[in-house]
Amino acid sequence: MEEEPIEPPLYIHIETNDFSYRRHKRQKEEDIAVCECQYDLMDPDSACGERCWNVSTNTECTPGYCRCGVYCKNQRFQKSQYARTRLVKTEGRGWGLLADENITAGQFVSEYCGEVISWKEAKRRSQAYEDQGLTESYIIYLNADESIDATKKGSLARFINHSCQPNCETRKWTVLGEVRVGIFAKQDVPIGTELSYDYNFEWFGGVMVRCLCGATGCSGFLGAKSRGFQEATYLWEDDDDRFSVENIPLYDSTDDEHTSIPKDTILAKDEAVTQENNSNIVHTTENLEIASSNEFTPLSVEPLTNSMHKVAKLENQSSPQNNNHHTELVLARPEPKFRGGKAKRGLRKQLNVADICARLASAAARQEILFCEEVKKQATAEIDALYDEIRPAIEEHERDSQDNVSTSLAEQWIEASCCKYKAEFDLSAAIIKNLASTPLKAKEDVNPREQNGVLYLQNGP
């Protein structure tokens, strides 16, 4: 019997994402993250190695803005610094990718390139591919709004198969303002080993693929953790005839093999190949979140007054040395900080400045305190306005673990937070100073008022 030729699948090979659906983002100068690394001949890691703060936030250095110049090691996506890999025909799982060199844990293996498309378009294509009866799936989740479709255009990473016990993982990196997906080794991978990562499909199609990864504890199906899968299995349990096991289109990759090519026939070496018949759609979700180690914690705006819970209990002490109405400010313990670092608005005012001023005999002292309060109000208004601007980015971070706050906005936020802290501090300092050094009004001139447990003054006896 004549053996069928081993035909590598057809697709258009690309090494950077294709942006036909929208324009590539243009990185603004103020948004470029510049690290502090400086190349030192004696220390190779000095040129944007592990200690580089861009590396620690999964952000590549921008050429021309990194002082390490050509020595910068943090431009792996931009320079396509992939590991050597080989395309291989597997048994039952279509084509796969082998390590063609010893790969070390943490090494960048390849970028998952494809067409960057909107979430809506991904859904539309998913349906279309399914309607065409295509069983292999190449769409992965990029972020809440976009996906990467490597069905027709892609890099070699599109051939990496799923395993429930993978030796690689996906990570998201920001490169020149765009988020990109890389495949990174989770462990040392010896030459000749098949590369794999956990798809965790967001399964759009009705087609389910039996997982043939062979791992102990294999979940049984590709995308077993996906919402689509959960819904389908729920319906099965429901005993609904329409969704009985028989009626669910089930694709077993072994049955679908159209060739009888010997197991693991090594085909091409880092080879770009094209063919039109391989397509279908999958979505990964959780797995990509691994990439979000660039934790962004929104700055909390916790004014001093707020942390000084029930701020000031001003008690008058009669002192033999001081015939003035000496006043002591007692600060209660701070309340715990806001959880999640989220800025809270509408903070309760702790200091009744008008009331404090009403007790001070000196007009200059009153003016100073009122001025400080005015500055504090302005600082509060400033940070509230900024909060509205920064809010969408915070929400996006919460949704996607994606830090999209522009550096300039983040800097404004930090500056405004500092101004507000300073204004709070100045106000408190002005009150303390004036209460301590300024004569208070005579007791009969002051109308004692209930301070609601937050702040109250008692004149001396």
Ligand SMILES: C[S@@+](CC[C@H](N)C(=O)[O-])C[C@H]1O[C@@H](n2cnc3c(N)ncnc32)[C@H](O)[C@@H]1O
């Ligand atoms: C991104 S492609 C991987 C490359 C694909 N094997 C090929 O030949 O082009 C994903 C498809 O590969 C197949 N596949 C990947 N991992 C598999 C596994 N563990 N078990 C069965 N089929 C798998 C499924 O058909 C899936 O839709």
